[in-house]
Amino acid sequence: MANIKCYFGIENLNLTNPQRNTLVAELQALGENNNGFAPNERNHWRIRTDNNAAIFEALFNEDNLTIAAIKARLATIFNVAVGTITHSTSQSAYGLVVTFIQGGQDKVRSVAFGYNGSAWGTWADSNAAVRAYLAANAVAWGETV
Secondary structure, three states: OOEEEEEEEEEEOOOOHHHHHHHHHHHHOOOOOOOOOOHHHOOEEEEOOOOOEEEEEEEEEHHHHOHHHHHHHHHHHHOOOHHHEEEEEEEOOOEEEEEEEEOOEEEEEEEEEOEOOOOEOOHHHHHHHHHHHHHHOOOOOOOOO
């Protein structure tokens, strides 16, 4: 697939702290131009004040943000077969929301900011979606209203 500049978010729904920290560290390591000149192409992130959600911006390889790729990461973290992880999806005003489920429990929610249900939009689409999300959830993210 292609490289895309976008925002991508995750929320811990039922991970242990070590599982959460491992997932965040793995996502922080992604990025196709982390040594490049353009700051918005280097992987950088914002962690929610409760440490249970993060938003990443970078030039990503789309393949690293697919449902299958995230399931593979989670399977390694949980030390389970990837086939034991299921998911549900919904389209929100901000982008595609995916909830990953293992052992009957919702474990992680992700949002592909600016994803329209079938494809990534432009960086401007993703940026507008993440800004709208942060405005709607300002208190949780430590913003003053």
